[in-house]
Amino acid sequence: MKDIPYLFHYNQICVLSNGTETKLGSFKAGYEHYFEWLKTADEKENPNRNAIRENAISLEYLIAGLLKKESLVDYVESFILFDRQRTKLIAKNHQYLGVNNVFETFKNRENLNGKLGVFWHTQGSGKSYSMVMLARKIKHKISGNFTFLIVTDRDDLDKQIYKNFLRTEFITKEEKVQPANSMALREELKTNKTILFTLIHKFRYDKGKEYPILSERDDIIVIVDEAHRTQYKDLAENMRKGLPKAQFLAFTGTPLLGAKRLTNSWFGDYVSEYNFAESIKDSATVPLYYVNGMKEVQLQNDYLDTDLAEILENEELNEAEKQRLENHYAREMEIIKRDDRLDKIARHIVYHFPRRGFLGKGMVISVDKFTAVKMYDKVQHYWKEEIKNLNTQIASLRDEEKRKELKVIxxxxxxVEMAVIISEEDKEEEKFYKAGLTVKYHRERMNSVDENGFDIEDNFKNPEHPLQLVFVCSMWLTGFDAPSVSTLYLDKPMKGHTLMQTIARANRVYPGKTSGIVIGYLDVFKSLKRALLDYASDDSDDVPVKEVDKLYAQLLETIENTKDFCLAHNVDLSRVLDETEVFTNLSLFGEFADILVSQDEVRNEFRVYANTVNNLYEALRPDIFKMDFDAGYKEAILYLKGIIDGKIRPEKLESAKGKINQLLDVSVIAEETAQYDANTGTALVVTTTAPVDLSKLDMDELREHFRKVKYKNLEISNLREHIEKKLAQMMRKNVTRDKFSERFRSIIDEYNAGGAQNDQFYLKLLKYMEELKEEEARHIKEELTESELEIYDLLQKDKLTKDELNRVKLAARELYKTLLEKKEELFVVGWEKDDQPQEKVRKEIMTVLNNYLPESYDREVFSNKINLIFTHIVDQAVMGFNWVA
Incomplete structure (x- = not known):
């Protein structure tokens, strides 16, 4: 297991290293948590501690050597997936614990009467991938000829889960695992296929006839996903009659609760629980905020019979439900669908959607198919009108800043492109025509595939595609995962598990997305609070979905807390604010930043406060524009954070001579940088530059500059950031440089512990940079390329003579040269996952090293070096760094 890098988060490391079953909290920002843990690790008990081969600065590159061997092997075998051979998916803490809980339960299945239990993990936490991990582990770790039967009650959900199993290579396209109808399913269940996917509806049978026994095998594992309406009725009874000895497991984010607790009575006890509140704390999902829509269109939820929400859960109503809807809820439906009301909602969507903070994708959820199409038409109409109105304003405005703001909108x-997503039914064109609507255009678009072979679902899931807003009523509300969705416009009566499943469309984690927003036009918050008590509680009174007025209060409170925190560290933000100007004394920001970066703990805590302020503010846009909000302190806090993060440089604003920044800047030929808006803290322009070149740094000039500089803590912070970037680059080029990471951390730890003053600390950092500079140039001294040097370092052993070192150097050169020359022959597509081409690569390594390594490399050492080099090359290919076709 030596020298193998894997991406883990802190809580995963804890679980894998000590085997605890405790559900750990979220990974906390900052390097200290990881490094403090590293220092306390017992080196004798963890002999692989020094086998760190990845970037120890990056929080995501952690150490295989510190983990329990059996836990790491288990993780590597069963909890790492590759989506379409490109994207690496690794289990999160709750997935690792949850799947292993089910696995242990499964080993005891003989005593459970077919009830394997309920896997209750909230929406957005990766349940479908957990299914894949569980199936893989059972298939590979337990002897037997198991059949997995994946059961859902919606076609879109069935397709999504099938795609996940296909893309992670559990199955291939050639395998026929989706029976076309009820008869085909019955025939397939008499075979021993590894896996089958079906809708519960395919367990229908002729009325009045007893459902036949299809198989009495006890090694059929039935995994049911979110099939709430169908798992406790006739179809489910048929399934259980047909498979009397099967093992049943429920995967759900919202089990049916209440007095009967139907989910538990049919499937058994919970085998793993991970609720909505826990997922937010772990950052597995983002927080959700609820905004009551326009007051003039609101219908109080108390007025709406909760049975109406239950009927509307199913888009395809049966005749009894249709009759009940017409007889009992005609008045309610008429009010909900009233034309003038829908007009107001459409206008609100048109205003709100382009003015949000994070411009993620959105979904408009209507009461039925006809209303979804009608809302599309209305929003399209007012969207065009809004563009005309904004262009008129732009032409008449003299304020250049305001003109730019409107032009961005x-x-x-x-x-922005929009689309309707509704299920197809017989004679739908005729039905929509009678309602004064057309569906033909929408149906053609839903069924079409673009020039790249992508359908409408692929396009909506692609964050870069202009399809940004969709109009739905039931489709895509469950089993649909598009992480960039951030906004839901909800105008449909909902309750309980259906409501929870719907709002979870906006809770996926996505870069730049700090929260999801639910805009409710039917005052469903009362229903939402009731649902959250069941499905999201963490045993506290704090509901993990906030109303917008409470969100606003939370923003004000956080700003006050941030001011108090700053004041406790002699940073008085009121000194930079004035009634007539935004900031009265820019020079104070440099002084304030210098104070806050003096200790890592203080800097990190301030960042948490500032990030919270920014996230809350962004979540409130555009509603906050209509509120009586004084943005002065918010701007000051984010401006100060920009200075601390190096995005805003006060010395340049004051025309001062920021020598260290100039000196460091000339050495940067390649890092990703961003220009930030000083008011919002959001990125405006992102540019890419080349690797940090230490040879261009003048150490004497830096020493002299530090002696004269005013804000020493800021200079130290800049230098530290510079070193961290360089160290990360150097460690990516040579995996043997972990000692440099440990040395850097020891310098930081000594400073944080108060063992060094600023001047001493700065000099130690400069000395360290000189060591890095020497290391970076070592390949030139050794007359090797960087890649050859890495192989040379991996091949070395103790007590080599000068002649032997030259032989090792020659071996490194020849091996690298051979691998390059035979790259097309050796490194075919997917070689790193296939035993046969892997063995070919290993033999080539063995041949070259056998020809060139000194005789002092005995059989054991020689074998170890072959394994080390081979593993290193495989790792690089797996990570996509090198040696790929």
Whole structure:
């Protein structure tokens, strides 16, 4: 297991290293948590501690050597997936614990009467991938000829789960694992296929006839996903009659609760629980905020019979439900669908959608198919009107800043595409025509595939595609995962598990997305609070979905807390604010930043406060524009954070001589940088530059500059950041440089512990940079390329003579040269996952090293070096760094 890198988060490391079953909290920002843990690890008990081969600065590159061997092997075998051979998916803490809980239960299945239990993990936490991990582990770790039967009650959910199993290579496209109808399913269940996917509806049978026994095998594992309406009725009874000895397991984010607790009575006890509140704390999902829509269109939920929400859960109503809807809820439906009300909602969507903080994708959820199409038409109409109105304003405005602001909105609106997503039914064109609507265009679009072979679902899931807003009523509300979705416009009566499943469309984690927003036009918050008590409780009174007025209060409170925190560290933000100007004394920001970066703990805590302020503010846009909000302190806090993060440089704003920044800047030929808006803290422009070149740094000049500089803590912070970037680059080029990471951390730890003053600390950092500079140039001294040097370092052993070192150097050169020359022959597509081409690579390594390594490399050492080099090359291929076709 030596020298193998894997991406883990802190809580995963804890679980894998000590085997605890405790559900750990979220990974906390900052390097200290990881490094403090590293220092306390017992080196004798963890002999692989020094086998760190990845970037120890990056929080995501952690150490295989510190983990329990059996836990790491288990993780590597069963909890790492590859989506379409490109994207690496690794289990999160709750997935690792949950799947292993089920696995242990499964080993005891003989005593459970077919009830394997309920896997209750909230929506957005990766349940479908957990299914894949569980199936893989059972298939590979337990002897037997198991059949997995994956059961859902919605076609879109069935397709999504099938795609996940296909893309992670549990199955291939050639395998026929989706029976076309009820008869085909019955025939397939008499075979011993590894896996089958079906809708519960395919267990229908002729009325009045007893459902036949299809198989009495006890090694059929039935995994049911979110099939709430169908798992406790006739179809489920048929399934259980047909498979009397099967093992049943429920995967759900919202089990049926209440007095009967039907989910538990049919499937058994919970084998793993991970609720909504826990997922937010772990950052597995983002927080959700609820905004009551326009007051003039609101219908109080108390007025709406909760049975109406239950009927509307199913888009395809049966005749009894249709009759009940017409007889009992005609008045309610008429009010909900009233034309003037829908007009107001459409206008609100048109105003709100392009003015949000994070411009993620959105979904408009209507009461039925006809209303979904009608809302599309209305929003399209008012969208065009809004663009005309904004262009008129732009032409008449003299304020250049305001013109730019409106032009950004118009440019965004011009790019946005919209679509209707509804299920197909017989004679739908005729039905929509009678309602004064057309569905043909929408149906053609839903069924079409673009020039790249992508359908409408692929396009909506692609964050870069202009399809930004969709109009739905039931489809895509469950079993649909598009992480960039951030906004839901909800105008449909809902309750309980259906409501929870719906709002979870906006809770997926996505870069730049700090929260999801639910805009409710039917005052469903009362229903939401009731649902959250069942499905999201963490045993506290704090509901993990906030109303917008409470969110606003939370923003104000956080700003006050941030001011108090700053004041406790002699940073008085009121000194930079004035009634007439935004900031009265820019020079104070440099002084404030210098104070806050003096200790890592203080800096990290301030960042948490500032990030919270920014996230809350972004979540409130555009509603906050209509509130009596004084943005002065918010701007000051984010401006100060920009200075601390190096995004804003006060010395440049004051025309001062920021020598260290100039000196460091000339050495940067390649890092990703961003220009930030000083008011919002959001990125405006991102550019890419080349690797940090230490040879261009003048150490004497830096020493002299530090002696004269005013804000020493800021200079130290800049230098530290610079070193961290360089160290990360150097460790990616040579996996043997972990000692440099440990040395850097020891310098930081000594400073944080108060063992060094600023001047001493700065000098130690400069000395360390000189060591890095020497290491970076070592390949030139050794007359090797960087890649050859890495192989040379991996091949070395103790007590080599000068002649032997030259032989090792020659071996490194020849091996690298051979691998390059035979790259097309050796490194075919997917070689790193296939035993046969892997063995070919290993033999080539063995041949070259056998020809060139000194005789002092005995059989054991020689074998170890072959394994080390081979493993290193495989790792690079797996990570996509090198040696790929």
């Amino acid at each position: 118009v440019d965004y609106m011009r790019k």
